[in-house]
Amino acid sequence: MKYLSILLFIFLCSCSRVETTPVQQWKHAAQATYAATLSSDGRYAVQSTLQHGITIWDTEQQGLLYQWNHQDVDENVVFVLAISPNNSHVLSADRDNFALWRIEDGENVGYWQLDEASVRDVAVSNNADHLLIGKSNGGVQHITFSSGRRLEFLGHSERINSVDLSPNGRYALTGGNDYMAYLWDTESAQIIHSFPHPSRVTKVKLDPQGRYAFTADSQSMAQIWDIQTGQPVSRLQFTARQQIFSAVRFSDDGRWLATGAPSRKLALWDVQSGEELQRWRVSPRVGSRPPSAAVHAVAFFGPHQIISESSSGLAEVWEINRD
Secondary structure, eight states, X not given: OHHHHHHHHHHHHHHHXXXXXXXXXXXXXXXXXXXXXXXXXXXXXXXXXXXXXXXXXETTTTEEEEEEOOTTOSSOOOOEEEXXXXXXXXXXXXXXXXXXXXXXXXXXEEEEEOSSSOEEEEEEOGGGSEEEEEETTSOEEEEETTTXXXXXXXXXXXXXXXXXXXXTSSEEEEEETTSEEEEEETTTOOEEEEEEOSSOEEEEEEXXXXXXXXXXXXXXXXXXXXXXXXXXXXXXXXXXXXXXXXXXXXXXXXXXXXXXXXXXXXXXXXXXXXXXXXXXEOOOOTTOSSOOOOEEEEEEOSSSEEEEEETTSEEEXXXXXXX
């Protein structure tokens, strides 16, 4: 019994170990960032800062590719960013405007303005064929770029907090203050599955392969769902009374889920069981007291690493210690 207790103690300690030393680290912003995002393969990193507007980096070459600004804005206020799954475009938004940029040549493709509400979150499909705009009035606008068709999803009754779009633009996942997340068809605006929560839904994410959906609320429910059936696959297992997620990504093979939090925390989870497999802590902002940083984005960086972008202005690569 004594030896069993010792082995259990060692096992628990190994599971709760927090790694703080990245494999690589690059400075993408001199000061804190408003927002950042990563491409699904970690190849491109985009940041938004007060001083330098929107910047996009190539993480393979570690070179600055482009620097963008929304028109007629003296100080950058872009707070949400998205990259298309096939790395063709970047969608950026401030409270009242959103803009589309082409990664191939850095050219702006268009600017749009919202009049009746403010932007809350955005998503973009492959080749920017479709755009998704979550709004403060509870509406979600789906735009087909080639035709200009605009479809308004009115399933939510309160403010939208998070949106995502399938790579082909056909399906949307949205979550809001009405305690609901919905998977819906962007051609008809018909709800396919409803995912209720005990508090406001703060983060949603689709598996690009069409297998899973992730939804999390502002308290303690973070759930992975089967997209085909709408049934739960697993619930993330954590002991904290409250756990907020600021970044989420499914691995290509569907085995893992990577998450980031406003508390510097990065974690790797088993999709089928919801078990936390590994955790890290990103570097804090210089001069922050107490040391702090929000994880803006996370992506799988090859088969054995993940990459993070945080409000500290740093991109950091972390080793996955799993088979």
